[in-house]
Amino acid sequence: MSIKAKFRFQTCRGFDSMPALHPVRPADERDLIDAITQAAERGQSLQVLGGGSKAAIGAPTDARRLDMTGFCGVVDYDPPELVLTVRPGTPLSEVKAVVASANQMLAFDPFDHGAIFGVGGGAATIGGVVAAGVSGSQRLSCGAARDHLLGFRAVSGRGEAFIAGGKVVKNVTGYDLPKLAAGSWGRLFALTEITLKVLPRPQMAATYVIAGQTPEQAVKAMALAVGSRAEVAAAAYRPASRTDLSLTALRLQGFAPSVTARGAMLTAVLSGYGNVDVLAEGEADAFWQNLHTLGSLGGDRPLWRVNVPPSHGPQIVRSVQTAVADWMFDWAGGLVWLATDADHKFVRDAAASCGGHAILVRAPETVRKDVPAFQPLSAGVAALEARVRQAFDPKGVFATGRF
Amino acid sequence: MSLKMPVPDEAVLARRNDIVAALRKIVPGEGTIDDAERLRAYESDGLTAYRQPPMVVVLPETTEQVSAVLAWCYANRVKAVPRGSGTSLSGGALPLADGVLLGLSKFKRVLHIDYDDCIAVVQPGVTNLAITHAVEGRGFYYAPDPSSQIACSIGGNVAENSGGVHCLKYGLTTNNVLGCEIVMMDGEILRLGGSQLDPAGLDLLGIVVGSEGLLGVVTEVTVRIRPKPEMARALLIGFSSVESAGKCVADVIAAGIIPAGMEMMDRLAIHAAEAFVHVGYPLDVEALLIVELDGVAAECDFLVGEVQRIAQANGAVSLRISADDAERNAIWAGRKAAFPAVGRLAPDYYCMDGTIPRRRLPEVLERMKMLSQHYGLGVANVFHAGDGNLHPLILYDANRPGELDRAEAFGSDILRFCVEVGGVLTGEHGVGVEKRDLMPVMFSEVDLQQQQRVKCAFDPELLLNPGKVFPKLHRCAELGRVHVHQGKVPFPDLPRF
Numbered sequence: 001m002s003i004k005a006k007f008r009f010q011t012c013r014g015f016d017s018m019p020a021l022h023p024v025r026p027a028d029e030r031d032l033i034d035a036i037t038q039a040a041e042r043g044q045s046l047q048v049l050g051g052g053s054k055a056a057i058g059a060p061t062d063a064r065r066l067d068m069t070g071f072c073g074v075v076d077y078d079p080p081e082l083v084l085t086v087r088p089g090t091p092l093s094e095v096k097a098v099v100a101s102a103n104q105m106l107a108f109d110p111f112d113h114g115a116i117f118g119v120g121g122g123a124a125t126i127g128g129v130v131a132a133g134v135s136g137s138q139r140l141s142c143g144a145a146r147d148h149l150l151g152f153r154a155v156s157g158r159g160e161a162f163i164a165g166g167k168v169v170k171n172v173t174g175y176d177l178p179k180l181a182a183g184s185w186g187r188l189f190a191l192t193e194i195t196l197k198v199l200p201r202p203q204m205a206a207t208y209v210i211a212g213q214t215p216e217q218a219v220k221a222m223a224l225a226v227g228s229r230a231e232v233a234a235a236a237y238r239p240a241s242r243t244d245l246s247l248t249a250l251r252l253q254g255f256a257p258s259v260t261a262r263g264a265m266l267t268a269v270l271s272g273y274g275n276v277d278v279l280a281e282g283e284a285d286a287f288w289q290n291l292h293t294l295g296s297l298g299g300d301r302p303l304w305r306v307n308v309p310p311s312h313g314p315q316i317v318r319s320v321q322t323a324v325a326d327w328m329f330d331w332a333g334g335l336v337w338l339a340t341d342a343d344h345k346f347v348r349d350a351a352a353s354c355g356g357h358a359i360l361v362r363a364p365e366t367v368r369k370d371v372p373a374f375q376p377l378s379a380g381v382a383a384l385e386a387r388v389r390q391a392f393d394p395k396g397v398f399a400t401g402r403f
Numbered sequence: 404m405s406l407k408m409p410v411p412d413e414a415v416l417a418r419r420n421d422i423v424a425a426l427r428k429i430v431p432g433e434g435t436i437d438d439a440e441r442l443r444a445y446e447s448d449g450l451t452a453y454r455q456p457p458m459v460v461v462l463p464e465t466t467e468q469v470s471a472v473l474a475w476c477y478a479n480r481v482k483a484v485p486r487g488s489g490t491s492l493s494g495g496a497l498p499l500a501d502g503v504l505l506g507l508s509k510f511k512r513v514l515h516i517d518y519d520d521c522i523a524v525v526q527p528g529v530t531n532l533a534i535t536h537a538v539e540g541r542g543f544y545y546a547p548d549p550s551s552q553i554a555c556s557i558g559g560n561v562a563e564n565s566g567g568v569h570c571l572k573y574g575l576t577t578n579n580v581l582g583c584e585i586v587m588m589d590g591e592i593l594r595l596g597g598s599q600l601d602p603a604g605l606d607l608l609g610i611v612v613g614s615e616g617l618l619g620v621v622t623e624v625t626v627r628i629r630p631k632p633e634m635a636r637a638l639l640i641g642f643s644s645v646e647s648a649g650k651c652v653a654d655v656i657a658a659g660i661i662p663a664g665m666e667m668m669d670r671l672a673i674h675a676a677e678a679f680v681h682v683g684y685p686l687d688v689e690a691l692l693i694v695e696l697d698g699v700a701a702e703c704d705f706l707v708g709e710v711q712r713i714a715q716a717n718g719a720v721s722l723r724i725s726a727d728d729a730e731r732n733a734i735w736a737g738r739k740a741a742f743p744a745v746g747r748l749a750p751d752y753y754c755m756d757g758t759i760p761r762r763r764l765p766e767v768l769e770r771m772k773m774l775s776q777h778y779g780l781g782v783a784n785v786f787h788a789g790d791g792n793l794h795p796l797i798l799y800d801a802n803r804p805g806e807l808d809r810a811e812a813f814g815s816d817i818l819r820f821c822v823e824v825g826g827v828l829t830g831e832h833g834v835g836v837e838k839r840d841l842m843p844v845m846f847s848e849v850d851l852q853q854q855q856r857v858k859c860a861f862d863p864e865l866l867l868n869p870g871k872v873f874p875k876l877h878r879c880a881e882l883g884r885v886h887v888h889q890g891k892v893p894f895p896d897l898p899r900f
């Protein structure tokens with residue numbers, strides 16, 4: 001039943017676009033253990049990289065690159081089981097194509113950060129998006145990478161290969177280490193195999209929009225929609241520009257009769273908020289795509305990913321109003337993509353005052369040298385995090401100073 | 404009772420009076436219990452074959468009290484076992500003779516509800532169903548629904564990462580929790596996660612969920628609430644073979660349908676349930692499937708048609724579709740009563756909880772049949788078919804010498820086979836003491852040591868709920884040594900407890 005055989009030949013990437021810092025590119029687990037053990041013995045550190053699409057996040061580091069693209073290919077894929085086991089260096093685009101061929105999807109909606117850094121697409125690997133906890137607009141309804149990572153195999157900073165989690169969709173055996181792996185940014189171990197939950201691809205999608213709302217009105221409308229029975233898959237807001245009105249967008253997806261019925265329901269729920277229109281397919285695709293490429297947030301200003309409870313989105317953008325800023329809401333207001341010259345302390349305080357946090361995604365090296373990518377944690381949680389890192393990596397092989 | 408708990412520390416037992424007095428200072432009056440009679444109420448959880456009255460029970464009411472109790476225990480090297488409602492089926496809340504049982508039953512308040520952000524902040528002793536009750540007036544509910552939901556606490560759900568019949572579509576506890584406050588064994592109070600979707604650093608909340616009370620005591624939980632679906636409809640489908648029922652399940656999912664629930668029962672379970680609740684289950688079938696679809700009416704109607712078509716294509720021999728909620732409830736009544744119904748077939752039953760890749764179902768059931776003959780004990784099967792989570796119910800009589808041991812051995816063989824076919828030891832009930840000694844079937848010594856190092860990062864003295872989950876006790880200092888290679892375990896003769 002497994003369709004593994006069908007996908008044996010994949011476009012696993014060779015080594016190309018990386019600078020010549022003598023990266024190490026293990027071909028198998030044995031090589032990887034050797035590389036890590038050697039680094040540990042010499043007191044060196046390694047930065048784990050997939051395609052390098054997110055290499056410009058975090059403080060600049062000259063740690064030796066550990067290129068994981070040698071771990072490539074689908075190991076097992078059985079669509080009716082909703083489970084895909086894949087090596088982490090497999091290109092994201094490849095994985096998406098494989099699951100699409102069985103009418104399925106990675107429901108956490110991962111995307112390639114290449115466009116955000118202006119280096120083109122195609123570099124992102126599945127291991128990279130999982131380790132970075134990348135999830136797109138659909139995270140609102142379907143969860144994040146952490147919710148879809150069922151199990152993994154990895155080599156720790158101790159140079160030991162180990163497994164955690166499982167290869168079935170429901171499992172509570174032992175600690176849920178996959179949760180730690182998603183969003184670990186290569187700070188705990190190097191993944192060599194990952195098992196993901198996949199889900200059926202919706203038969204159709206429709207994007208309903210209201211034009212001309214203020215951020216406050218938009219967040220209120222999105223909350224109402226998300227709290228309704230219309231089962232909103234994604235909810236985002238693009239503010240007004242010199243040429244266009246603002247746009248509040250709500251995506252419904254599923255089986256056609258259901259989407260139609262929920263569309264009518266949504267229109268009724270939002271009737272007090274303005275005219276509800278349906279975007280043409282091409283326009284809708286462009287709208288959601290823009291939330292992955294962030295084309296409208298270009299320029300040289302530092303780019304932040306601010307995570308707050310959705311109702312606090314407007315407070316974030318109001319608080320940076322004095323600075324020049326471009327921004328968008330995703331996740332019904334719970335994710336603010338913010339490109340601003342505002343001082344980093346200002347952005348982080350604003351996020352913290354809403355109970356959230358801000359990740360510095362894109363900034364010149366000079367800024368990233370001093371401003372950490374992640375919002376500093378409370379002392380107690382930071383100490384716990386440090387102990388957990390030590391549990392996997394006592395010698396700091398993966399402590400590159402990047403985060 | 405093949406499992407052994409750590410040998411009680413005589414020195415601690417000798418200090419019992421002082422310990423009780425010290426705890427009473429922190430949690431005065433009725434909140435500290437030390438008389439033998441009342442301690443017995445806490446001697447076991449849902450895994451009733453294992454009993455052990457605790458040294459003392461404390462029932463604090465505030466996070467500060469929890470913190471003070473744990474800090475005192477930490478300073479005095481006394482073990483602590485957290486307990487919610489005591490419904491764990493794996494012995495996670497089994498007390499220790501030389502330990503403090505820390506009950507969270509007085510943490511009963513719903514603290515805050517925000518319908519715009521779709522969150523509820525609750526204390527850990529609030530029952531799973533009480534969260535839904537608190538928000539249903541506004542059309543919301545809390546999705547994970549363990550069958551024990553009227554009794555089990557949200558703190559226990561977090562500790563066990565509990566599921567329910569609807570978790571295929573709506574996720575387990577971990578997918579529905581955004582943040583929590585925990586008290587560490589040394590008394591430190593920490594907040595993990597928050598009310599936003601992504602965590603700020605490592606997903607520490609993610610490992611606390613499902614940690615079976617070994618990493619910290621949960622004193623507050625922020626959960627996501629959802630709008631209640633407009634309606635639900637159920638199909639009751641009979642098949643003349645387990646294979647065709649299994650094929651039907653796979654075809655439903657292959658058609659892109661994720662039902663709200665998809666349950667299977669085998670012949671013995673069907674007959675037991677029907678004899679108990681009389682809801683008209685067909686008795687001439689080998690497998691019965693309940694498929695529930697929820698959402699807007701248009702979706703339910705459409706999908707009922709699709710599932711019906713798929714069922715017929717797979718040779719369904721009987722098919723009933725609920726016309727209204729009363730009929731839907733009747734269809735579910737038999738499944739929901741399956742455990743007590745099977746319980747009527749024998750004096751005792753033992754509920755197992757492995758997960759398998761669904762495609763291996765026929766051979767797993769075949770193996771169970773063989774094992775059933777081998778051990779001379781009956782087994783009935785109810786099955787969360789959508790996600791491959793099996794609940795074999797082994798029938799035995801604890802009063803017959805040796806039967807409990809045979810039931811346990813039978814259960815262990817089933818779980819071993821689950822792992823052999825690519826599955827896992829537990830899908831939702833947790834490892835606890837019950838599956839502790841089976842952990843090496845699924846994980847190597849290196850894998851387990853890595854998990855224990857995480858434990859050490861939270862609780863370096865191993866005072867919080869020891870004797871659960873891990874088959875071997877390794878001191879943290881020993882685990883901290885670098886480069887322990889596979890096969891070369893330090894202290895191979897360290898006692899198993």
Ligand SMILES: Cc1cc2nc3c(=O)[nH]c(=O)nc-3n(C[C@H](O)[C@H](O)[C@H](O)COP(=O)(O)OP(=O)(O)OC[C@H]3O[C@@H](n4cnc5c(N)ncnc54)[C@H](O)[C@@H]3O)c2cc1C
Nearest residue numbers: 487488489490491495549550556558559560562566616621
């Ligand atoms: C009839 C019946 C049906 C069941 N059905 C299901 C089902 O469908 N799905 C399912 O998943 N489970 C089911 N269970 C198992 C059980 O109900 C769940 O595991 C539940 O989450 C346990 O909650 P509790 O409050 O009873 O926890 P307890 O049994 O008191 O404790 C369970 C574990 O959690 C720890 N713990 C409890 N509270 C805390 C806290 N505040 N902080 C830290 N640790 C804590 C304990 O130390 C222990 O390890 C069922 C049990 C029964 C008896």
